[in-house]
Amino acid sequence: MKNTNAISGIKLNALFDILEEYGIQKTKFLDSLQIAPSLFESHDKKLTVNQLSRLLEQAVLITGNEDLGLLIGERSRYLPNIVCYIMMNCLTVGIALEKYSHYKRIFSDETNVKLNEHTLGFSLEMCSLISDYSTFKAFNDFKLASMFVFLRFLTGGTFALKEVAVRHSKPNNSAAYERLFACPVTFSQPFNALIFSKDSLN
Numbered sequence: 001m002k003n004t005n006a007i008s009g010i011k012l013n014a015l016f017d018i019l020e021e022y023g024i025q026k027t028k029f030l031d032s033l034q035i036a037p038s039l040f041e042s043h044d045k046k047l048t049v050n051q052l053s054r055l056l057e058q059a060v061l062i063t064g065n066e067d068l069g070l071l072i073g074e075r076s077r078y079l080p081n082i083v084c085y086i087m088m089n090c091l092t093v094g095i096a097l098e099k100y101s102h103y104k105r106i107f108s109d110e111t112n113v114k115l116n117e118h119t120l121g122f123s124l125e126m127c128s129l130i131s132d133y134s135t136f137k138a139f140n141d142f143k144l145a146s147m148f149v150f151l152r153f154l155t156g157g158t159f160a161l162k163e164v165a166v167r168h169s170k171p172n173n174s175a176a177y178e179r180l181f182a183c184p185v186t187f188s189q190p191f192n193a194l195i196f197s198k199d200s201l202n
Contacts, residue, residue: 008043008045009047014077018059024063029062056136066172068138069138070141073141076150088154092202112127113126114127137168144192148161164183165189166189167191
């Protein structure tokens with residue numbers, strides 16, 4: 001797995017709140033992985049692909065929660081960075097997503113984001129640029145959930161999905177996906193995507 005920069009650590013801070021609920025202290029957890037806590041304190045500090053992989057894999061292992069990626073994404077907070085500010089000041093969701101796909105690599109460069117037409121309207125496709133991550137469940141779940149939660153934040157909770165496509169295979173229990181996204185979820189797809197009606201862009 002290439003050891004390139006992947007994502008701003010601050011975007012994953014919700015993980016540590018979840019770990020605390022399992023009685024796991026942030027400092028001890030990061031020490032066991034030899035990852036510096038300072039990587040989660042500002043937008044300009046990025047985790048490498050290797051660090052991100054070890055972080056999520058160990059978190060899933062010690063909690064035993066296969067849906068951890070969804071939980072982190074669902075609890076992700078609005079982050080006051082320039083990309084979020086730009087999106088918040090756009091007139092429509094469509095314009096906001098266009099700006100996001102253009103500027104997102106300022107803070108994370110592990111995923112290519114594209115807005116494409118779909119039979120149900122439009123799809124926001126999130127394709128990993130790191131081949132090793134193409135079927136990494138926790139990471140895919142986090143990206144899908146955090147984007148959906150942010151779109152609902154932008155629209156005052158009105159943004160709804162028609163379907164969700166997930167790259168990894170179907171888990172034994174998919175109830176957490178149905179609860180969060182409130183729409184059909186298909187697995188083992190060519191890419192991760194949030195699919196919504198054309199009206200949602202306006």
